[in-house]
Amino acid sequence: xxxxxxxxxxxxxxxxxxxxxxxxxxxxxxxxxxxxxxxxxxxxxxxxxxxxxxxxxxxxxxxxxxxxxxxxxxxxxxxxxxxxxxxxxxxxxxxxxxxxxxxxxxxxxxxxxxxxxxxxxxxxxxxxxxxxxxxxxxxxxxxxxxxxxxxxxxxxxxxxxxxxxxxxxxxxxxxxxxxxxxxxxxxxxxxxxxxxxxxxxxxxxxxxxxxxxxxxxxxxxxxxxxxxxxxxxxxxxxxxxxxxxxxxxxxxxxxxxxxxxxxxxxxxxxxxxxxxxxxxxxxxxxxxxxxxxxxxxxxxxxxxxxxxxxxxxxxxxxxxxxxxxxxxxxxxxxxxxxxxxxxxxxxxxxxxxxxxxxxxxxxxxxxxxxxxxxxxxxxxxxxxxxxxxxxxxxxxxxxxxxxxxxxxxxxxxxxxxxxxxxxx
Numbered sequence: 001x002x003x004x005x006x007x008x009x010x011x012x013x014x015x016x017x018x019x020x021x022x023x024x025x026x027x028x029x030x031x032x033x034x035x036x037x038x039x040x041x042x043x044x045x046x047x048x049x050x051x052x053x054x055x056x057x058x059x060x061x062x063x064x065x066x067x068x069x070x071x072x073x074x075x076x077x078x079x080x081x082x083x084x085x086x087x088x089x090x091x092x093x094x095x096x097x098x099x100x101x102x103x104x105x106x107x108x109x110x111x112x113x114x115x116x117x118x119x120x121x122x123x124x125x126x127x128x129x130x131x132x133x134x135x136x137x138x139x140x141x142x143x144x145x146x147x148x149x150x151x152x153x154x155x156x157x158x159x160x161x162x163x164x165x166x167x168x169x170x171x172x173x174x175x176x177x178x179x180x181x182x183x184x185x186x187x188x189x190x191x192x193x194x195x196x197x198x199x200x201x202x203x204x205x206x207x208x209x210x211x212x213x214x215x216x217x218x219x220x221x222x223x224x225x226x227x228x229x230x231x232x233x234x235x236x237x238x239x240x241x242x243x244x245x246x247x248x249x250x251x252x253x254x255x256x257x258x259x260x261x262x263x264x265x266x267x268x269x270x271x272x273x274x275x276x277x278x279x280x281x282x283x284x285x286x287x288x289x290x291x292x293x294x295x296x297x298x299x300x301x302x303x304x305x306x307x308x309x310x311x312x313x314x315x316x317x318x319x320x321x322x323x324x325x326x327x328x329x330x331x332x333x334x335x336x337x338x339x340x341x342x343x344x345x346x347x348x349x350x351x352x353x354x355x356x357x358x359x360x361x362x363x364x365x366x367x368x369x370x371x372x373x374x375x376x377x378x379x380x381x382x383x384x385x386x387x388x389x390x391x392x393x394x395x396x397x398x399x400x401x402x403x404x405x406x407x408x409x410x411x412x413x414x415x416x417x418x419x420x421x422x423x424x
Contacts, residue, residue, distance in 0.1 A: 007042050009098040012080070014042055021079070028079050031160075031200055033058055034072045041086065045100040050093040062202055063227035065211065067191070069094075071199040125161055128154035132167045137240070138304055139275035141178050147171040162201035169193035169210035170241060173217055177403050178309075179373070187218035208232035209242045216249055217403040225249055240266045244279050252406045256287050274304040281313050286410045293317040308337055320412060324357050358384070375402050382416040391422050 005016040013022045016039055021028045030038065036058040041049055051066050073094060077083045087095040132150035135143040151168035158164065172190035176183045191214045197207035212228035215221040226249060232242045247262030260283040266276050281296035294317045300310035315330035332345055351363045361384050368377060378393035394417070397405055408414060417423050 005102070007045075007100050007102050009042070009045070009085075009100045014038065030079060031072070031075065033068075033199060033202060034075045034079075037069065037072045038076055041094060041096040042100055045096045045098065048089055048093050048095050054093065059202060063224070063231055064198060064202065065195070065215075065224065068195050068198050071195045075199070125154045125158045125164060128157070129163055129167055132171060136167070136171055136174060137270060137273040137275050138307070139174070139278055139309060140304060140307055141180060141309075142306065144171060144174045144178055144180060148175060160200060162197040162204045163206050165193045165197035165200070166204060166206035166210040169197065170206075170213060173210075173213045177217065183400070183403065187214060190214050191218070203235060205232040205236035205239050205242060208235065209239060209245060212242075212249075213245055216245065216252075217406060218401065220401055220406070222249060222253060238269050240270045240273070240276070243269075244276065247279065247283065248406070251283065251286050251410060254410060256283065256410065259283055260287070272303060274300045274307050274310065277303065278307070278310050278313065281310070285313060285317070285412065286407060288320070288412050290317040290321050306337060308334060311337065316413070319357075327357075328352050328360070373397070373402070374400070375404050379413055379416075382414075387417065387420055387422075390417055391420070 007014045007016070011024050013025075014020075015022070019032075019035055021030050021035065021038065037054060040054055040057045051069055054069055055064060055066065073086055073088075077086055080086070085096065085098050087097050089095060128150045132147040132154070135147035135150065138144075148168065148171040151164055151171055154161065154164035155168065169190040172181075172186045172193065175181045176186035176190070180186075190210070194207060194210040194214055197204055197210060201207060208228045209232045212225040212232065215228065216225035225245075229242055229246045229249065232239055233246065236242065243262045243266035247259040247266070249259075250256075250262060251259035260280065263276065263279045263283055266273075267280065270276050277296050277300040281293050281300065284290075284292035284296060294314055297310045297313035297317070300307055301314070304310070311330060311334040315327050315334055318324075318327035318330060328349075332348065335345060335348070336342075348360065348363070351359050355362070361380055365377075365380050365384065368380070370377075374393045374397040378390045378397060381387070381390035381393060414423075
């Protein structure tokens with residue numbers, strides 16, 4: 001017979017053994033980890049409980065970010081109906097301020113824990129999440145907004161289902177990379193969604209991958225991203241997105257072979273995904289194996305003929321091979337797919353016929369003015385030989401943590417600046 005651990009404060013009772021939180025004998029539902037945070041705080045009522053201590057107590061076998069505590073504390077304050085009961089100590093932790101009485105009596109505990117967030121409450125949620133994932137796996141500008149819409153619809157049907165929030169986080173990251181929405185806003189929504197997913201189910205591989213993607217592409221916190229990805233792949237060794245992001249991370253860290261190997265694991269699981277084929281093309285791009293880039297980007301186009309990024313890779317590979325005519329032909333096809341008017345394409349052809357590649361670069365700079373992304377301007381100025389302006393634009397892109405710069409150390413498009421001492 002074990003002793004029951006029960007705490008009372010005001011009209012509330014917290015039954016630790018049976019995992020019940022009551023107000024005037026009415027059960028108040030809490031997410032499992034929110035309940036664990038409350039127990040940790042109540043056990044040390046009146047004392048500061050540091051953030052690190054809370055993370056170690058509530059997530060002893062997982063690597064999570066401090067931001068997840070704020071999610072749970074907000075939920076607890078809402079359940080308590082009084083923000084003052086949980087005091088925030090800036091940059092340190094939290095303190096439970098209520099007068100707490102512990103009641104300890106013999107009793108046999110009965111677990112009441114329900115895995116909130118693990119199973120959806122509405123059957124249509126499965127269909128919406130499947131649709132969202134399918135759209136994401138295209139890595140397409142036209143399909144990614146559909147993924148965002150599907151995950152948002154799933155959340156509206158069941159706001160407590162972790163996988164829906166994790167999917168939304170990944171979709172928002174994809175929107176940021178494709179520049180479909182302002183980057184800062186997209187990553188802010190992605191981070192919030194990832195933390196909500198982990199708050200509901202810290203054993204969700206989807207949620208761990210979502211958080212890792214934000215840490216990698218937005219925060220450039222590659223150590224934290226690696227921990228979350230390793231946790232995700234431990235939970236689900238067949239997680240396609242997990243292997244793709246892990247491969248990209250390894251390449252960013254300079255391990256190109258391991259990066260390619262990780263993406264090939266994703267290919268084993270999703271052999272019909274245009275996104276997976278395109279990520280393998282990216283691996284060969286970073287290895288400067290341009291024939292393989294063309295082969296794998298064309299495989300992506302065979303799966304999705306309208307895939308704009310795949311055509312960009314084909315065009316870029318021909319440029320690196322020195323086949324300028326083929327590069328121009330692919331660039332024209334890419335621009336036409338993007339909806340560029342025929343008269344603008346005719347002008348581009350005329351510029352190329354008169355000035356070659358150098359003329360096209362100068363024309364692109366004139367057209368861009370100062371409104372193009374700093375990354376694009378840095379590359380154009382670098383190719384034109386204006387290195388001072390190239391580095392100024394590159395510094396601006398780094399300051400904004402542009403997600404396209406995660407492979408700055410290995411990507412061949414930056415070779416035009418690599419020999420300059422300012423690149424180090």
